[in-house]
Amino acid sequence: MRREIVMGGCYLGMAGHDVFNNRVREIVNTNEHRVVLLALDISNFKYINDFYGMDEGDKVMQDIADFYFINEPLCLASHGIGFDQFRGAYKADNMTDEDVVEYIARKNRIFEKELSERYPLVYQHVYVGLYFYDDPSLDVRMAVDRANLAKKSTKGRFDIPCCVYSADNCNEYLEHMDMSNEFVRACEEERIEIFLQPKISVSHNCVAGAEALVRMKTRAGELVSPARFVPVLEHTGMIGKLDDIMLDKTFAFQRQCIDKGIKPVPVSVNISRQRFTSEDLLKYMLRLQDKYQIDSSLVELEILETIFIDALDAMIDVINALRAKGFKINVDDFGSGYSSLNQIANIPADIIKFDRVFANRSLKSNKGRQVIKSLIEMLKMVEYELVFEGVETKEELDTVVSYGCDVIQGFYFDRPLPANEFVNKYYTGSREITNGT
Incomplete structure (x- = not known):
């Protein structure tokens, strides 16, 4: 035959x-x-x-x-x-x-x-x-x-x-394709939005910054959890497109605030490894800066600690170039991988954000609290700015502040808010924080 x-x-x-x-x-x-x-x-x-x-x-x-x-x-x-x-x-x-x-x-x-x-x-x-x-x-x-x-x-x-x-492995693929297609439609129809979670300075009792977090809406107006679509975008290689959208929307938000006579606080944006290792990130940032006429101090870039350490060789040039232009680099989820402790003094970053697991787990034991206290003291000694993420209770807040970390991000103060609600709550009238939530 x-x-x-x-x-x-x-x-x-x-x-x-x-x-x-x-x-x-x-x-x-x-x-x-x-x-x-x-x-x-x-x-x-x-x-x-x-x-x-x-x-x-x-x-x-x-x-x-x-x-x-x-x-x-x-x-x-x-x-x-x-x-x-x-x-x-x-x-x-x-x-x-x-x-x-x-x-x-x-x-x-x-x-x-x-x-x-x-x-x-x-x-x-x-x-x-x-x-x-x-x-x-x-x-x-x-x-x-x-x-x-x-x-x-x-x-x-x-x-x-x-x-x-098999139905199982291919259904997962089809679900990924459906979510990727929905993301593309959401981009075309302007259904990708930024929410802002405040970073609170306890000593000054005011908002000191914010983190931009992505939200995608369905055509019916319902919010889709980032946990459903961000991993899909990472898997399919589309995460860089989301990074660019979030950066553009963050620059635009800061411009809108300034045009309204508001002096905005710095806003940080999570950037994927794929985008951080691309050749044109710096050019894209400078293009947005020129488009919106925003000072570089108002937009910060965040990257996960595990990615930061694992891919540092591939990112070092662009990180140094960004910092030379005045953009601050945040190491997010510090402590999640425990890989950076022997490189603390050499990390080319400006801000260290403690992983929320420290608040959820380490603050509950004497040993954990001592580790956190020592890390805060050591990081301050080598002149990093610090943010403690994931604080949800008054006890956690008091402990972290007593150890010397002043800037707090977490549900104790507020959840992520739509951009207009953030403006109304933190930029209208006094910026003082009167109550935890």
């Missing part, structure tokens, strides 16, 4: 779309073989083109076609989609699902090892999704889509050699 049906797709020996679908349908309908469908592509392919040239990229794609499909004895039919996407049908006669998975995983290991030797500058990983086509009533196009969904569900997971379609 011929597998090299026609010269089609993009590669010699692979079938075109219709020929592939018809052949798979024929095999399944006649029960000729037990069929497993494959969807396959490869990571970081564009870097092979960039580092080694287009001819080498073409060779890699033909090698994939040859190794996985054309010269593969189990392959019954195959199809190349565009340039770097492949679909195939293997026979799985007398093989368990586990046998097939191990067979594909072994092929991946062989192929990836060969690529790593040929192209040492580029890390390559083969993504494979599988669908065991045991239901002849299912349209072949839908069956192929299931293999493709299984493949997409493994994107970014280099520890998974291949993934078998």
